[in-house]
Amino acid sequence: MAHHPLVVAALSVGLLAPLASGMYSSSSPVLQLTSKNFNEKIIKSNHASIVEFYAPWCGHCKNLKPAYEAAAGNLKGLAQVAAIDCDDDANKPTCQEYGVEGFPTLKSFKPGKSGKPVVQNYQGPRSAKGIVDYVLDLIPNHVTRVNSKTLEEFLQKNNETAKAILFTKKGVATPLYKALAIDFQGAITFAQIRDKETDATELFGIQKFPTLVFLPGGAAEGVVYDGEMKKDQMFTFFSKFAKPTTGKQHTKEDKPVSSSSTSSTTSAPPRPTFDATIPAVPSMQEFAEACGKKICVLVITPPVAVPLIAHEKTNAYINQAKQSFHFFQVPLSTLPGTFKTALEIKESEKPQMIAVSTKKRWYVPYTGEPESHEAMESWIDALKMGEVHKKKLPDFRPEDVTPPKAPKEETPKKEAPKEEVPVKEAPKHEEL
Template identity: 30%
Template sequence: MWLSNIITLLFCISFTAARSQRPYEPPHYSNSKNIIELNPLNFDDFIYSSNYTTIVAFYAPWCGYCKQLRPEFEKASKKGHNYAQFAAVNCDEEKNQKLCAANNIKGFPTIITYRPPKTFRENIERKEQFATQPYENKRDAASFVDAMKGTLKSFVKKLKLKHLPKYLKIEESSKIPRVILFSDKFTASATYKSIAIDFKDLLEFTYVHIDNDDTANYVKELIPDFQYSEGSPVLLVVDPKKGIVTMEDKLSKYNISKFLTQFAEPSEGEFSERHKIIEGIKNGKVKSFLHYKKKQARKQAEKQLDKDEL
C-alpha cells in the first residue's frame, strides 16, 4: 500500500511540474458524441455498472501520438459505440492524476479495455470481476471496431424449428416477453447481441435460421401474418398480454430498441435512464451518476409534497 501511494505521489509531482511548463490545451473528446471524458467522480460507475466492455484512452492533450490517435478513436467510436463503451481520461488534468497513476499509466496514449464477465457472481464485488487489459492491437478505427465487436457477450439463443410451436404459445405465467428474429443468417449479428445486452434479464432473445422457402412456409403456417423474403429479416415479440406483435419498421438498432420499449425499459442503450445520465455528464448538467440520482430523488420528493398539499 505504501509503495503504491509513493508511486502515485511521484506521478502527480512529476506531472504537475511538467504541466506548468506547457501552455494549456483543451481535452480532446469533450465535444465528442460517442466518447465520454471520465474523471474520478464517474469512472467507476461508467465502467463497472455496464455489461459492455469499455475501451479507455488515457492521454495528454499536448502528446503528439495522442493527437494522431484522436481521429481514429473518434471514427471508431462512431462505428463501434453500439458494441462497446468508448471513453477517455485526460491525465494532464490535476483532478485525474491519481486516477491515471492508479491505472498504472506510464506513457501516452495508453489504451486499456475493461471487460465484464458474462455472469456476475453475487459474493464478489462487481469491479473485481472485470478483466482489465492493455489494448495491444492496431490503433486504427477498423481494428478498434473489430476488437470491440469481439468482446460482445451473447445473450441470444438459437431456436430450433421443432421448438418454435411451443415457444409461440407463451402462457400468462411466463416471466418475460420473448423476442424472435427470423433471418437467413446462421448466427446472431453483433447488433442483435448488443440489443440483447441493453434489455438483459428484461426480455428473452432468440433467432430462427430461415434456410429455404419450406422453412419460411412452415413458419407462416404457425404465424398467419408472417411475411418473409430472403435477405429481409423479421422480428416479433411473443408477449403474455399482447400476444404476437410483429415489428413493421426497418430493422436497425434504433428502431428495434424503440419498438421493444413497449415491452420493457432497457437498462442500457439510447432509451435507458443510464443514457440520460451519461448525456447529462457530457453536457455538464450532472457531475456523476450519484449526483443524477440525488437530483431525481429531490424531484420525486417535491412531486410527492405537491400531491400531499393537494
C-alpha cells in the same frame, strides 16, 4: 485601454476552458470519463468498452484522435469508446490504478460471467478498423439460438416474460442485435431463428428475412416490427414495451478482473494458462490433416520453456473445450517463417494461441493476455458461438507447413572437418 481585473479574469477563464475539458470536445462521439464517473460508466456497464488513457500534450495521442473518433462513431450504440485525461490531477488515481505508464494506453473492459469486467490491454493496430474489429468481438452475446425443435420449450419457458424473436438468414447474432439484448437485459429475452428452420418459420408465417416478432408475454398478441433494422428505431420500438437497463449492480467490494496485474501484493508466481496434457503436433502437415472438420487450436510455446501445468479452473475448462476443438502444442522454434508470418505468430516469450479451420479456410489469433483465464475462456466461448472475426487462411505449399528438420549429430572424425552447408529450412527471425 486597461481592462478591469474582473474582465481579464473572465477572459482568462474563457480562453482556458477548452483546455480543461481535455483533448475531446463535448460534441465528440468519444465518451468523456473522469475518476468520478469511471466506475458508473465502465465498471458497472453491461456493454463492452474500450478506454483510452491519454494526456493532451502527447503527440501520439493527437495522432490517434481521428481514428479513435471514427471508431467511436462506427461503434455508436454497439459498444462504448471512451477516454480519460490522465494529465488531470483528479483523474490520476484512476490512471495509476490501471497501471498506465505511457500515452496513449488503450484498455478494453468486457463484462464477465462473475459480474466483474475482464480488463485487457489493446495491442492491435492504431486504426479505426483495427479498433472496431477488436471491440466488436468483445460484445457479450445474450441472444438465444432457437430451432424448430427447441422453439416450443423456448416459448413456454417464462411465458409471462417479453420475448423478441428475429428470423434471419444469418447463423450468428449481429453486433446490433446483441447490443439490443444488452440494452434490455433482464426485461426482454432475445432469440434468433435461422431461415432454414422451416417448421418454426411456417408457424409464425414468416415470408421474408429478416423479420422481427415481439411477444409481449402471457396471452398478449404478438407484434411484427415493421420499422428499419437500425439501432435507434429498434431501441424506440422495444422501449414501448420495456424499460431499458442502464447497467448492472455491483457491491462496493467488487473490483474488475484484470488480465494483467497492475500491482502485486504477493510473491506467488503468475498463474499459468495452458494444459500440459495437450498433445504435441509432430508436423504442420499432420496438424492440418488432424483438424478435419473440427476447429483446431494451436498452442505455440515460447523458445524458453515455461510451466504449462494449468490452473485448476483453466485446466478443467480446456478439457471441456476439447469436446468441441482439437488442441495441439507446438514449439515456436519449429514453425517455418512463412507460416508464422501468414498467421500473425510473433516472436514472444509467452504462449500464443491461434484457432484454425482447415475445412473452411480461416484462422483467428487469440489476442488476450496469456495469463488471463477469463480472457481465454471468453475467446473459446466466442469460437463456439462463431462470434469472432475470421481471417482468410492462406494457401500453403508442402514446404511451408513442414517444420525444419533438426541437423543430425555427427561423430567427430580424425580427418579434416568438412565445410558445413547451412540448413535452408531453418526458420529466420522475422520482424513483425
